[in-house]
Amino acid sequence: MTRIKKKGTSGAAKNYITRTRAVKKLQISLPDFRRLCIFKGIYPREPRNKKKVSKGSTAATTFYYTKDIQYLLHEPLLNKFREHKAVAKKIGRALGRGEIGDAARLEKTHIPKIKLDHIIKERYPTFIDALRDLDDALSMLCLFANLPSTPHVPPKTIALCQRLCHEFEHYVIVSHSLRKSFLSIKGIYYQATIQGQDIMWLVPYRFVQRTGGDIDFRIMGTFVEFYTTLLGFVNFRLYTSIGLVYPPKFNAKSDEDGGELGAFQLEGKVVPREDKPTTNDDAPQAITSAEAQAEADKVAALAISEQEKEDETSTALVKADSEENTEAIDTFETTAQDADILPQPQASSSEIASLFAPFTIYLSRETPRAPLEFILKAFGCKRVGWDGILGDGAFTTNESDPAITHQIVDRPALPSESLPQVPDVAETETRGAAPPKAQWPRSTMPGRTYVQPQWVWDCINQAKLLRPDLYAPGAELPPHLNPWVKPKKGQYDPNVPLEEQELEGEAEAFEDDEEEIEGKVSDVEEVQPTKDGALAGVEAIIDRDSSVEAGEGMDVAGSESESSNSDSVSDQEAGGDEWEGFDSEPESEISDTEAARRQHQRELEAEATGSAVQLAATTTKSKNAEIRKKAEKKRKQEQEEKERLKMMLPRRKRKLLERIEYGANKRDKEAEVLRKKRRRIENAKRAAEAV
Known part of the structure; x- marks a missing residue:
């Protein structure tokens, strides 16, 4: 006779365990259990049938896999947590007896230090796995790098997050891994491609952050502790992969002066000489980073001179044969109107990496210096200058430097009447003073291009240099679109002219609708108010346009003839395309x-x-x-x-096609609304320009 199976010993009841039982089994406190689960990557699980797992109970309970909890039993961090708890008890007893010196000594020498190196190796067996999980780590560390120091967020944590983020940005700059960026209401999104993996992170704007009391900084601090260890490992691997020394040299004085990226000095690894053979008696000769850099500069100078010669010859050939000019990148156009959009060829990574290389760019004081410096340097610009009050590390702090080719400004063009008076040049020369320097917004420097910050983002997202006159100071900027959202067929695209997106007859219908609306407005304006303050004739206009919603006024008593007449009228309106009366001819029959x-x-x-x-x-x-x-x-x-x-289709396929058409019609209606809105805005602009 078989033994009767006991309830709760197999199946779902055995596979899951409650959080209370897990804490008792591990013999640690609940905060330590949360911290350990975050480090090990163990999360609560939701069983399919809670009644079977909790033995009939329906109370809200947190469940974990039993195997995960058994896996935590052998974690070395459990001993660290218990040692920390024992030392904390000793410190509490010392403080209770008033022995402050002993308490400080215990805290300094006996508190165990927790290392997460083995957990990083367990969770990420390969380096690609670590890169795939780097999105949340970078976003969290960039958030803490911009937070103010509070009792919950110590300054050491903020400084560590800033250092790790700047080190990662330096690698992105050197390797030219940055691909796209987007300015959103949450912050600035960046996307970099590192070893074939797309990494996207969010950097908040540098506003004053106000942290509320409903934020559990202990949980966030645990994530920050894990992510700092992870990013440190990743930075070390990335730096060594391109031959750089990690960690880079850090200049604390420059960092205090606001150097940020300029406070770090990258160095190459020691490279053995190959021209002299090494022996056992002689130590291998080595080249310092300065010597290697000098030799690399010489090679780069030779390459640049050869490139300039090639450019001169190519320009001469182009001038000689101007009829055969072709674009660098071909574009494929569709032959039919309803054809699919062909994938266009893109510029090579080397061309994109040197997008801003030939420019010397100056950042005005009102522009966001940190993101602009990072993006410009990541796309090849070696000469970025700004005002001295923005921080250390600028290529030039003189706004009147003639070497500056582009200046990024973010303030409107002020009229000359609102600017302060400037003394004449003759008066300053008679007094012996130097003549004033021409600076924007009073006057522009000759040969310099003035653009708004959005020009930089749009250029890198489209992988080409855009027209700077569209981004001139005070100009209405083109729409800044999400670079990761590609326009689909039938959807509204702000970059495409309105005439190319409108359906046949849509513009004419819009003009007729606008004329009708203007006529109604003029009729309402001509109506004189009565003694009671009401507008006479408004109800007639509303009734005439049939703007009363369906269902209103249905409770009003009326005769059957009235209802039948209204039904017949509605039927005639509904079938107006087919029936127009005996006296009128159908539109199709009119020649x-x-x-x-x-x-x-x-x-x-x-x-x-x-x-x-x-x-x-x-x-x-x-x-x-x-x-x-x-x-x-x-x-x-x-x-x-x-x-x-x-x-002609089967019923099943016909239903599927109807669902597809429903979604397509919904998107078409949304696109039509956006096109009408844009048409109305463009008409208003034309009217304003005409006036």
Whole structure:
């Protein structure tokens, strides 16, 4: 006879364990259990059937895998936590007896130091695994690097996060790994491609952060402790992979002066000489980093001179044969209107890495220096200058330096009346003083390009230099779009002109709708207010336009004839495309000659009355109506053809096609609303410019 199976000894009840039982089994406190789970990457699990797991109870309980808790039993950090708890008890007893010196000695010498090296190796067996998990680590460390020091966030933690983030940025600059960036309301998104892995992180804006009391900094501090160890390992591996010494030299004085990236000095590893053979008696000769850098500079200078010669010869050939000019990158265009968008060839990584290399860029005081410096240097710019008050490490602090080719400004162009008076040059020369330097916004330096900061982001996202006049100071900037969202077919694209996105007859319908709205507004404005302050005739306009929603006024008593009449009217309105009365001819039966004759008759009547404006309005309105009718007729025919083809499909495929069409129609309506909004804005701009 088989033994009866006891309840709760197998299945889901054995695979899961509650948090209370897990803490008792490990014999540690709940904060230490949370900390250990964060370090080991163990998270709560949700069972499929909570009643089976909790033996019939439905109370809210946190569950973990039993195997995960058994895995934690052999963790070496458990002994560290218990030693820390024992030392904490001794420190508490010493403070209770008033022995402050003994308490300080115990805290300094007996507190165990926790190392997470073995956990990093366990969780990330390969370096690619660590790179894949670097998104959250960089975002968290960049957040803590911008926080103010509080009792919950000590200054040492903030300084460590800043140092690790700057080291990672230096690697991105040297390796030219940065690909895209986006300015969002949350902060600045960056994406870098390192060893084939796309890493995206978020850097908050440098505003004053106000931390609330509902934030558990102990949990966040535990994540920061783990992420700092992880990023330290990753930085070491990245630096050694490109032949740099880690950690780089850190200049504390420059960092105090606001150097940030400039406070770090990168050094190359010692390279053995190959021209002299080494023996056992002689130590191997080595080249210091300065000598290696000098030799590399010589080679780079030779390469640059050869490149300049090639450029001169190429320009001469281009001038000699200007008819054969072709673009560097070809573009593929679709032949049909409904064809798929062809993938366009992109510039090589070397071209993108040297996007800003030939420029000397100066950052004005109002621009965000840190992200601009990082992006410009990551894309090849070696000469970035700014005002001395922004910090140390600038290529030049003189705004009037003639070597500056581009200046990034972020303030509107002020009228000359609002600027302070400048003494004349003759007066300053008579007094013996130096003439004033021409600076923006009073006057621009000759040969210098002034752009807004968005120009830098749009250039790197599109991997090419854009027109700087579109980003001039005070100019209306083009839309800054998310570079990771690609426009799909049928969706609204702000970069494409409106005429290329509109459907046939949509612009004419919009103009007619705007004219009707203007006519209604003018009618309402002409109505005089009554004694009670109400506008007479507004209700008639509302009723005439049928703007009352369906369902309103249904409780009002009325006769059956009225209801039947209203039903017949609604039926006629619904079937207006098919029935227009006995006296009117269908639109499809009216020939082109008859329509032209009627149009000519209307023009003659308008001319006889002597209203030229009415004639022009009538002509435009009739043309718009004709175009709209043709477009509606064409769309109706296409819809009927689709319906006929749909009826030939099986029921299952037809339902699937209807669901697809529902989503497509929803997207089309959203795109139409955006196009109407853009059309209205463009018309308002044209009217303002005309005035």
